Amino acid sequence: MSNDLLSKVIINTVAASDARMGGAPVVAMSNFGSGNQGITATMPVVVVAEHLGVDEETLARALSLSHLTAISIHSRYTRLSALCAASTAAMGAAAGMAWLFTRDINTINTAIINMVSDITGMICDGASNSCAMKVSSVVSSAFKAVLMAMQNSCAGANDGIVCADVEQTINNLCRLVINPMTLTDKEIISIMVAK
Template sequence: ALMLSHLSAIYIHHQLPRLSALCAATTAAMGAAAGMAWLIDGRYDTIAMAISSMIGDVSGMICDGASNSCAMKVSTSASAAWKAVLMALDDTAVTGNEGIVAHNVEQSIANLCSLACRSMQQTDKQIIEIMASKAH
């Protein structure tokens, strides 16, 4: 379960740019959801539903630099991971008809990474500008 968790998170995070506005706690928690789902149920469908629900739930969380708020983001992401696993065990998930979630987990991951790679680049710049203005 631990290995699947790490490999899933690495697989997702590897598709992201080096500097991304997407909070890395969310991708780590997507991996954690995969590991928990495998540990409890072991079925691919359960794992895929948990990851897809995570993408639908926490994909908008931004990284604003390593700060005290990271602990809160980790807590939020961990709670969302457990919720996604419980939903998947109940055979329910965010569906491919909603938001950036697709009808299969691979495409959902691709959609998330595409959003982070392309659309969030301006967000990165804006966050850095805001943080730099506080340094004065």
């Protein structure tokens, strides 16, 4: 792997997630009651902050934005669902990274819309070591979404479930989680129990 910023974001975040899911006796920042979500909302922002050389207050603000964004999204749907919650935690990370790079609300909103367009539908099939692989996917998506947003590139408002408005886009995502994904959750549990 190269030593670019994206690789550093992925390596640091996935290593922390893998250690956590593997039972390593280390402390992790939680988000919405989950250490894995906390790692996903925290590590990408920390890596970008270190790369940019920002001070502690700026890092704290970016982390606050990341965690509050993730909490805001997750609080709109059921606590336990078929949607991989690392994906919504990574939407928070995208907000934090976008803020560090630009301090621009439109870039932050666009990054979240891009993420909803990219990774909606990733399922949760139970806490396991495979979570680290999903974390790799969602933090990669977050970084890509931020880069696209910084170039004023946004998923089209007529594409899939995304809209021009970030709040409506998030609400559409949560509608999927609350309604049809309830059946998905039951089927996942059925498959896991039958093993």
